[in-house]
Amino acid sequence: MIEPSSIAIRASGLSKRFGDFTALDRLDLAVGRGVIFGLLGPNGAGKSTAIKILTTLLDASAGSAAVAGFDVVTQPVEVRRRIGYVPQLLSADGALTASENLDLSARLHGIYGAQRIARVQEALAFAGLQEQAHKLVKTFSGGMVRRLEIAQATLHYPEVLFLDEPTIGLDPAARRTVWERLLQLRGRHGVTILISTHDMEEADTLCDELAILHHGQLAVVGRPRQLKDQVGPGASLADVFVHFSGAVIDQGGHARDVRESRAAVLRRG
């Protein structure tokens, strides 16, 4: 049993209906501080909907949620001050340089003067983009853009970071670099991280705990090891996913084809 004060994200009976369609159905979650938590589920399972409600971008139809100790409905400003959010679609501006993007994020978070200059430098170092600081983001690889976006989302030192499919469309090396950055944030700053992912390796190696959503409902929650043991001897996380969601996994270990995703920087050209 986790002590209430050490819970960074709590959802109770969280539901979302779009007309007659129920996208999220009475979701209960408790994510401890400093945990890297993965949300898995087939396309349309309700992962992004849950993230949008927890980040105050969408109102729930029923239930309640608290992030960093504040209610997402009654205290949205307090929640926003304490979270970072990396959305599924690109959020960095391709027509600006890395440095300008970070500067903009700092201003949006009310960070000014010498502190802003220092934070931007720190963020460039964190993203490994010091040498590209003055290059336009539209010239960056997908991995560089993602590292920049994570740096932008953490410039104000959030307690909780939400990432919607952070490594989708990235090559294995770029994906690992993103994982390293996330582990660094958790290790050095104790940031709680919630990610949605279709990538079984990411879920297995990066996440401390996982929840599998299916048709908007929580199918199962637990540590990767526990979930594999629950399914049977020698079970992989892909087996766990198929067992609890009934969905298929492609040959790359992904729960769906992601070719269409993140057409990346091209659309900014």
Ligand SMILES: Nc1ncnc2c1ncn2[C@@H]1O[C@H](COP(=O)(O)OP(=O)(O)OP(=O)(O)O)[C@@H](O)[C@H]1O
């Ligand atoms: N604004 C909306 N209006 C109507 N239906 C919506 C809306 N947003 C989401 N949905 C539906 O709700 C369901 C859950 O969508 P959601 O984006 O949360 O799924 P997901 O698990 O994140 O899927 P994916 O892995 O494809 O990103 C889907 O069937 C989607 O079509």
